[in-house]
Amino acid sequence: MANKKVLILGAKGMLGQELVQAFSRDGEYTVTAWDVDDVDVTDFVVAEKKIRILSPDSIINAIAYNAVDRCEESDEEYRKAMVLNAEVPGFLAHLAKKTDRIFVHYSTDYVFDGTNESGYAEDAEPRPLSCYGESKWAGEKNILAEAGRSYIIRLSKLFGKPAMSAIAKKSFFDMMLMIAKTKESVQAVDDEKSCFTYAPDLAEATKALIEDEAPYGVYHLPNSGSATWYEALQELYTQAEIGATIQSVGSDVFPRSAKRPHCSVLLNTKRPILRRYQEALKEYLAHME
Numbered sequence: 001m002a003n004k005k006v007l008i009l010g011a012k013g014m015l016g017q018e019l020v021q022a023f024s025r026d027g028e029y030t031v032t033a034w035d036v037d038d039v040d041v042t043d044f045v046v047a048e049k050k051i052r053i054l055s056p057d058s059i060i061n062a063i064a065y066n067a068v069d070r071c072e073e074s075d076e077e078y079r080k081a082m083v084l085n086a087e088v089p090g091f092l093a094h095l096a097k098k099t100d101r102i103f104v105h106y107s108t109d110y111v112f113d114g115t116n117e118s119g120y121a122e123d124a125e126p127r128p129l130s131c132y133g134e135s136k137w138a139g140e141k142n143i144l145a146e147a148g149r150s151y152i153i154r155l156s157k158l159f160g161k162p163a164m165s166a167i168a169k170k171s172f173f174d175m176m177l178m179i180a181k182t183k184e185s186v187q188a189v190d191d192e193k194s195c196f197t198y199a200p201d202l203a204e205a206t207k208a209l210i211e212d213e214a215p216y217g218v219y220h221l222p223n224s225g226s227a228t229w230y231e232a233l234q235e236l237y238t239q240a241e242i243g244a245t246i247q248s249v250g251s252d253v254f255p256r257s258a259k260r261p262h263c264s265v266l267l268n269t270k271r272p273i274l275r276r277y278q279e280a281l282k283e284y285l286a287h288m289e
């Protein structure tokens with residue numbers, strides 16, 4: 001497979017930058033990495049023109065609107081979420097279909113309502129609880145309606161090297177490491193369970209999906225091992241040798257605008273299982289030293 005062209009959109013994001021690394025590593029791909037300063041993909045006319053000129057074999061969309069609570073709070077924010085999370089992937093899937101290219105897009109465990117304690121397989125019926133979840137599910141439906149050569153990969157709770165933008169959302173682990181510098185005692189929610197996803201692992205799993213020519217469709221590719229925020233924080237502070245006390249609390253202690261699923265564990269029934277999040281976390285912390 002000599003020098004296939006890959007276009008990565010949202011290339012300065014937490015996942016985007018790891019996709020650039022993964023596809024650049026062995027020189028088998030010509031990688032084009034674009035973020036909003038290269039092309040604002042919401043301008044469909046300009047974006048289509050640039051993408052057609054580049055003519056990539058695969059378009060990987062790591063662009064996101066991920067302000068989960070803000071999205072609930074105003075019509076303007078909800079509109080932004082719908083544009084970035086639903087209309088943009090629909091436009092890209094349509095363009096990929098017209099030009100017979102592979103399209104990869106990422107979605108979330110927040111498309112599920114979280115009532116299934118045994119977790120959600122790829123074909124489980126989404127029923128989002130929040131505006132953010134609705135916008136991501138709308139994006140999935142727009143892509144599926146094209147019935148092109150598309151992969152929709154769901155993940156949850158991404159962590160890894162922070163995105164390059166100053167306004168980027170911090171991962172849970174980065175936020176809790178920062179908090180530990182000033183607090184001796186923290187509270188963590190123990191009634192929301194899901195999986196964590198290490199950005200470099202997901203980037204490699206995405207590359208493998210394309211290279212294996214896996215059937216197009218929906219995939220769940222988080223790291224293995226589910227945890228509540230409380231359990232994950234215990235793991236973090238143990239590994240990082242932080243002595244702060246952690247108090248387990250219910251989600252009612254932290255009222256937030258967007259309703260979260262109670263249990264949104266993503267089951268990966270189609271692809272090789274990714275390593276446990278605890279191992280990935282160990283690697284992430286080692287890289288920070």
Ligand SMILES: NC(=O)c1ccc[n+]([C@@H]2O[C@H](COP(=O)([O-])OP(=O)(O)OC[C@H]3O[C@@H](n4cnc5c(N)ncnc54)[C@H](OP(=O)(O)O)[C@@H]3O)[C@@H](O)[C@H]2O)c1
Binds near residue numbers: 014065066108159169
């Ligand atoms: N983070 C999580 O915990 C999580 C959980 C589940 C699913 N996901 C999904 O995983 C994927 C990657 O998320 P992420 O956390 O890596 O996102 P991220 O760090 O926020 O990166 C998104 C990138 O897209 C850029 N972007 C925004 N608007 C754009 C536009 N109009 N045109 C071009 N680029 C634009 C952003 O630039 P600016 O920052 O300058 O706006 C940013 O560099 C998304 O589909 C997300 O929904 C993430």
